[in-house]
Amino acid sequence: MISDASTSVAGLSDLLERVRRRIRIQSALRGTAETASILIAGVLLSCGLDYLLSLPGLFRLAFLALTLLLTAIIAARRLIIPLLQVPPVDELGAAVDLEFPELQESVATLISIQQSVDVTDVSTRIMQERLRQSVEDHIQVARPSRIVKSRSTIRRCAMAAVALVMILIPVLLWPTGSGLLAQRFVMPFANLAAASNLYFELHEGNRVAARNADVEFTAIPQWRNGVPGEIPTDVKLEFRTESGIIDELPMLLNSEQQQFTSVLRSVRESLRYRVYGGGAMTEWFQLTVGDPPVLQTATLTSVAPAYTRRAPVTFEGASGDMEVLVGSQIELRLTFNEAVHDVQIEWSNWKSVATVSDEEDETRADQTKVAQPQKPVELTPDGLSAVFRFEAQGGGDFDLLAFNKAGLCVSTETARRLIVLPDTPPTLSVGGIEDGLRVRPDEVLTVECGAADDIGIGALSMEYRLNPANSDAPQTDLVDALTAEAELPKTKVAAEPLKVGSLIVSHNFTLDLKALNAKSGESLTVTVCTQDERPVPGPQVVCQGPWTIYIDDQAPPGGETLDAAARRELLEDLERIQQQLEQDAKAAEELKEEIEEKQTEETQEKAEELSEQEKQLAEELKELAEKSKDQQMTPEQKQKLKELSEQLSEDAAKKLEEAAKEESETASKKVDEAAKQLGKVREELEQIADEVGTIDSPKDSGNTSQFDGKTPDATAPGGKRSDWGKLQDELDGENSDAGKDVLDSEYADLIRRYRRDLARTREPAPGPAPAK
Secondary structure (H helix, E strand, O other): OOOOOOOOOOOHHHHHHHHHHHHHHHHHHHHHHHHHHHHHHHHHHHHHHHHHHOOOHHHHHHHHHHHHHHHHHHHHHHHHHHHHOOOOHHHHHHHHHHHOHHHHHHHHHHHHHHOOOOOOOHHHHHHHHHHHHHHHHHHHHOOHHHOOOOHHHHHHHHHHHHHHHHHHHHHHHOHHHHHHHHHHHHOOOOOOOOOOOEEEEOOOOOEEEEOOEEEEEEEEEEEOOOOOOOOOOOOEEEEEEOOOOEEEEEOEEEOOOOEEEEEEEEEOOOEEEEEEEOOEEOOOEEEEEEOOOOEEEEEEEEEOOHHHOOOOEEEEOOOEEEEEEOOOEEEEEEEEOOOOOEEEEEEEEEEEOOOOOOHHHHHHHHHOOOOOOOOOEEEOOOOOEEEEEEEOOEEEEEEEEEEOOOOOEOOOOOOEEEEEEOOOOOEEEEEOOOOOEEEOOOOEEEEEEEEEOOOOEEEEEEEEEEEOOOOOOOOOOHHHHHHHHHOOOOEEEEOOOOOOOOOEEEEEEEEEOOOOOOOOOOEEEEEEEEEEOOOOOOOOEEEEEEEEEEEOOOOOOOOEEHHHHHHHHHHHHHHHHHHHHHHHHHHHHHHHHHHHHOOOHHHHHHHHHHHHHHHHHHHHHHHHHHHOOOOOOOHHHHHHHHHHHHHHHHHHHHHHHHHOOOOHHHHHHHHHHHHHHHHHHHHHHHHHHHHHHOOOOOOOOOOOEEEOOOOOOOEEEOOOOOOHHHHHHHHHHHOOHHHHHHHHHHHHHHHHHHHHHHHHOOOOOOOOOOOO
C-alpha cells in the first residue's frame, strides 16, 4: 500500500530511499567483514602451517589459490552482488507496512478518501487534511533502523576485528618472521629462507670465486626473537652444480666463534648452495666460479728530479725492492689478458719520507706516517692496460689489484716494495782544529775540510770572527754581551768554485793569526758549513763548530788544548812520582844493607822518614785519581791508582814503620820487602802512565783530524797519516817470534818514553801558505 502511495503522499519516497540506502550500507559492511575474515583466516592458516612445517612451494601455492578463491567467492556473493542489486519499491513498501501498521492504515484511508467522488465536501477536505497530517507525522518518526536490523552486521564486523587482531599480534611481536612468512605466502616459488625462529646468517652469500680455489662457507646461527636457543648439531651445506650434481657437506661447529664452517675444495664450476639444520633453512645462494684476470706485464719507471742529473731507471716486472729518490716521477704500466674495470694499488706499512733530518723534527716526521692515498689510474678503452702516475713522496710494500666484470681479482704472489730514498744532507769532516785550542798569535792554522753528498756539493765555506779580550769589553748583562758579540764583524771564506755535481770535495782553509792581527787574550770563533744542490725547498746545510781558539803568548808551539794541558800535567806528576819511587826503592836497598850490619838510631830514623815519604806519595796518588777527569783517565785507571795508593800506605809504608822498631835481622827483611813493593808499584804506575799517554781524547766530529781525500767520515789524527798496519806487517814478516821478543824487550822503554813525550807536546805543523 505504501509503495502505491509513495508518489502521491509527500515524504513516503524519501523514507523508502533511506531504507534502501541503509540496506546497501549494511550489505557493504557485512560483505567486507566476511571477505576480510575469510582472507585473514586463509593467510593465518597457510602461514601457521608454513611456520610449523616449512611447506614446499606447491603447497604454499595451493593455499594461496584456495584463499584467493574463497575470498573472491565471498566478496562476489556477499559484497559485490548485494551492492549492485537495487531493492524493488514493492519490497521496500511491504517492509514499511509490516514495521509501521499505523502508517499503513493512515495511508490507506487517505488514498480511499482521495479516490472518492465528492471531494468538494468541506468535511471531506477537512478529514483529508487531517489524515495527510497524520501520515506526515508517522513518516517523521519512522526510522530505517527499525526496518533494517544491524545485529548480523555487528556480529560479522566483530568477527573481522578479531581476525585482524589475530594477524596483527605476530606482526607486532615478530616483525621479521611475519614479513618472511608473508613473502613466502604471496610468492610461493620465490627464493626465500625458511621462516623459523632459528636462522643462519651468511656474510658472503652470493659471491664470486676463482676456479680451482678452495671456498670456505661460514654460517652463524641467529634467532629472530633475539633470545638465543639451543644450537643445532646437524648442520649441512647443500649445493647443486651447473652440471646437475647435487651433494651435501657437513658443517663443523667452531665453539669459540659460535659458527659453522665447511670448505669446498678446488671449485671448478658455478653452483647454488644453501645451509639447513635444526629446522632452519637459508635461501639459495649463487657461487659464481670464473677465471681471474692475469697480470701479463708490469713496468715501473722512475724519473729522478732534474737537479740530480740521474738517468731514468726502469724496473721490469715491478717486483722486489725498487729504490727511487724522493720527488721522482713514477710511472707504473700494467697489461692484462682480459678487460678489467677497477685497478688499485694496495699499500701496506706505507710511510712518507720526512723532508727534514734534524732530531728536533722527528715528531713532525712521525706525523707524516699516514695511510697512502689511492693513486688515480688511467685505463685504456679496452680495459687491457692501466697506467699509474704519481710523485714518490713515500713508499712501502704494495700489491696490485685488478678486477674483471665478474668481480675476480688478479692473483699475484710477487713481493713488491717501493723504497723512496731521501735526499740526505751532505756529510762534513773537519780536521786540524779543536775547541779550546790555545795557540800563539803568530801561528798559522790549517783547517782541513772534506764534504760529500749523494747528489752534489753546492758550497763549502768557513766563517770566523775575532773576539776581543774579555777585559777590553766587559759586559755585566748577558743580553748586552750577546748583542755585542752579534755585532762583531764576521768573515766568510768560500772554497774555490766547485764543479756542479761534485760528490766529494776537499779543501784546506788557512788562518794566519799574524795577518789577522790577533793578540794574546783574544779568541777566534770558527764555523765550517757545507750545503748540497737541492733546489726545493732549498739546499740542506750542515755545519760543524763553532770552535773557539784562544790566543795566548804562553801556548806551546803548535798549540795546546786545555785537555791536553791537563793531561800533560798529569803525566808530569805521574813521572815525578815514578822517579821518587825509584829513588825510594834505591834508598830502601841501601838502608837494608846498613841494617844488616847494625840497627842504629840513625837507621831507625831513616826508616821512619822513608815511611812518611811513602805515605805522602800515597796521598798524592789518591788525589790524582780523584781530581783527574774522564778525558784524562779511565775509571779503571783511577781505581788502579787508588789501589796503588793503598799499597804504598798500607803495605810499603807500614813495613818501613815496623822496621824502625825491630831488631836488625827482622828489620832487614821488612825493609827488603818494602823495597820490592816500591819497585812493583813503580812498574804498575809506569804502565798506567803509558796507557794515559795513548788515550784519545773525545772530541767532536772532525776536530784535530785530517780528511783522507776520499771518505769524509774517515779521518786521522792531525799531522801526517802513516800506514801503520802496513809497516807492522813488514816488521812481522822480517822477524821471527824470538826476534820479536828481543825487539820488545830492547825497545819497550823507548816506546814508553816516546808515547809520553807525544802526549806532552805537539809537533808544530808545517808552515802553510798565507791565509786564503
